[in-house]
Amino acid sequence: MRLKELNEQYGIDGALEFQSEQHTEMAYIKTAYSTAKVSIYGAQVLSFIPKGKDDLLFVSSQSVYKEGKAIRGGIPVCWPWFNAHPTDSTKPSHGFARISRWEVLSTKKEGDEVVISLGLKSDDRTKDFLPYDFEAVLEVTVGKRLNVELTTKNVDSKPFDVSAALHTYFNISDIATVKLRGLHKMAYKDDVLGIDALQEDEMVTFSGRTDRRYKETEAEVSIIDANKTIKVGKKGSKITVVWNPGAELASQMADLGKENYKKMVCVESANSLNDTITIQPGTSHCLGTTIYSV
Ligand SMILES: O=P(O)(O)OC[C@H]1O[C@@H](O)[C@H](O)[C@@H](O)[C@@H]1O
Incomplete structure (x- = not known):
């Protein structure tokens, strides 16, 4: 759909406008409490700014915007597999949702959201990539908080498995x-060391490359930064991924750049490991994350 038609059909006066940017359209959203930006390519939220505060989301200044490449930052939708494909390493890392052009289904203003x-x-x-019939919907609600829900519906006659992550990059x-x-x-799989471990310290801190999948985690996580605390809630997820590439890996990631890793941390609401979801025909699964700052 062209920009003009998108705005005619789905724009909301003073609250939502589509603009062409890079190789896609972006939805610019404004509420009484916040602003947000959502890329149609990848269905990726790229900005959430509560009034009077900094952006809670990080997007790399080196990110590449091109068809077939994932945008480095915001909330990439990793789906229908997390990280490498379970059996075929030639398939794209973190699935194909974040490198697909999504379709706008609806927009609405409801009260302050x-x-x-x-x-x-x-x-x-x-x-x-996935030899089954599916319908995926990403619903983004912007208000005092940012709420993102990814619903996968199996419209096939056979069950299929999904692992996923709302791979949020936070601005720190x-x-x-x-x-x-x-x-x-909480017990976690340490994907740098390849071992299982337990979070002994009350707080998670970072002294190098960190890549962990915390298990049986359904509670909110607080990101305690110098002058703000960001709360990250979740839904339909028992895995919380914590990721920062550290200096060495970051220096090999052209779309991140050498220094930017210091300004980001990923806390991801995920389905992976023993929380991989089998979706039966005619049923659906919803994975969600809620973000706000205090
Ligand atoms: O570079 P990508 O494909 O966006 O992945 C980034 C990282 O995403 C994290 O979620 C994974 O735990 C890491 O292992 C991975 O390196």
Whole structure:
């Protein structure tokens, strides 16, 4: 759909406007409490700014905007698999949702909130990646908080498995001093060391490359930064991924750049490991995250 038609059909006066940017359209959203920006390519939220505060989301200044490449930052939708494909390493890392063009399904303003729904359906292209019929919907609600829900519906006659993550990049002042609360005593898979471990310290802190999948985690996590605390809630997820590439890996990531890793931390609401979801025909699964600052 062209920009003019998008705005005619789905624009909301003073609250939601589409603009062409890079290789896609972006929805610019304004509410009494916040502003947000959502890329139609990837169904990726790229900005959430509560009134009077800094952006809670980080987007790399080196990010590449081009068809087939994932935008480095915001909330990439990793789906229908998390990280490498379970059996075929030639398939794209973190699935194909974040490198797909989604369709706008609806927009609305309800009280102080603005909601945009984006959809992705199975077709000949997606069958190469996931040989089942599906309907995925990403609903983004912007208000005092940012709420993002990814619903996968199985419209096939056979069950299929989904692993996923709402891979949120948070904007922080310094990875060396930031702390995460809410994961104390939780078991995790350390994907850097390849071991299982337990979170002994009350706070998670960062002293190098960190890549962990905390298990059985349904509680809110607080990101405690120098002058703000960001709360990250979740829904339909028992895995919380914590990721920062550290200096060495960051220096090899052209779309991140050498220094930017210091300004970001990922806290992801995920389905992975023993929380991979089997979706039966005619049923659906919803994975969500809620973000706000205090
Ligand atoms: O570079 P990508 O494909 O966006 O992935 C970034 C990271 O995403 C994290 O969620 C994974 O735990 C890491 O292992 C991975 O490196």
